[in-house]
Amino acid sequence: MTAKRLSWVLLMLVMLAPLASHAAPGLAALKMEPTANGGETYTVSIQVLALMTALTLLPAALLMMTSFTRIIIVLAILRQALGTMQAPSNQILIGLSLFLTFFIMLPVFNKVNDQAVQPYLHNKISTDQALHRALGPFRGFMLKQTRQSDLEMFAKISRTNTDKITKPSQVPFSLLLPSFVTSELKTAFQIGFLILIPFLVIDLVVASLLMSMGMMMLSPMIISLPFKIMLFVLINGWSLLMGTLASSFYS
Numbered sequence: 001m002t003a004k005r006l007s008w009v010l011l012m013l014v015m016l017a018p019l020a021s022h023a024a025p026g027l028a029a030l031k032m033e034p035t036a037n038g039g040e041t042y043t044v045s046i047q048v049l050a051l052m053t054a055l056t057l058l059p060a061a062l063l064m065m066t067s068f069t070r071i072i073i074v075l076a077i078l079r080q081a082l083g084t085m086q087a088p089s090n091q092i093l094i095g096l097s098l099f100l101t102f103f104i105m106l107p108v109f110n111k112v113n114d115q116a117v118q119p120y121l122h123n124k125i126s127t128d129q130a131l132h133r134a135l136g137p138f139r140g141f142m143l144k145q146t147r148q149s150d151l152e153m154f155a156k157i158s159r160t161n162t163d164k165i166t167k168p169s170q171v172p173f174s175l176l177l178p179s180f181v182t183s184e185l186k187t188a189f190q191i192g193f194l195i196l197i198p199f200l201v202i203d204l205v206v207a208s209l210l211m212s213m214g215m216m217m218l219s220p221m222i223i224s225l226p227f228k229i230m231l232f233v234l235i236n237g238w239s240l241l242m243g244t245l246a247s248s249f250y251s
Contacts, residue, residue, distance in 0.1 A: 019069035020221050064181055065138055066248055067104045070188040072097040073244060077192030081199040083221050100242060104249050142180040143171065145187075145249065150179040166248070187248070195241075199228050 062068055075093045088096075102109075103151075112134045120130035154175050208222040208228070231237075 062101070064177055065142060066101050066246075067184075068097055068101045069181065070186045070191075070248075071100050071245055073185070073188035074191050074195070074241070077189075078195055078241065081192075081196045082232065083199075083225050084229070099244065104143070106247055107136045108141050137174070139171070139176065142176055145183060146176065146180045147183045147186070150182045150186075151175065154179050154182075191244070191248070198231065201232065202228050 058198065072093065077157065081094070102130060115136065116125075116130045116133035119125045119133075125133070153170070158175060160172070160175055160203070203220060203224050206224040210216070210218055210220055
């Protein structure tokens, strides 16, 4: 029975082969058209495909090229210092970090829009020129927040000759991106350390009092939590923290 079915399938393929040879050709996968200045541009369908592909990289770009990394780490350390477990929740912390990131990066976004997006939408520059102009404001922002020691470390690892780099625009992104992320992590943990100190003092005082009273079975975290929350509210902690984070990128 299996051999009979196989013979029928082969017969159908033989009969359909002439029809397939006369079928209309498919759309070209890639079309390039010459421009007036001697360059080349892609068709609209290819541009849309490239745009949709770039959108998948936006989360990684948001994490690696903006202020998001520093903000989310500091907020996570703050929640750990307060000892409030899941309050605020992860969704609230991420949303707060996103909006604060947009506030901090707004000048950079405006420069990218004026220098790259608008000229490209009005067909004044090519795709390559728009990409090159868009990277300029991000490069300036990242260089301002990157430590020289981190740049030298990654340049040494990649064996990049830094003597030929005479201006910021010559720093390759393959070298700048890991240096920027490393500097952001270091800065975030430095801020987090300063946040942890006052709450750690409260935990130590409460634990010492409970030990002196012989209440060793009572968790110090339960007693210290109201005092830490009260201290944070009295000093207007959220406004102080948000203002410090925002100003740290403009100092």
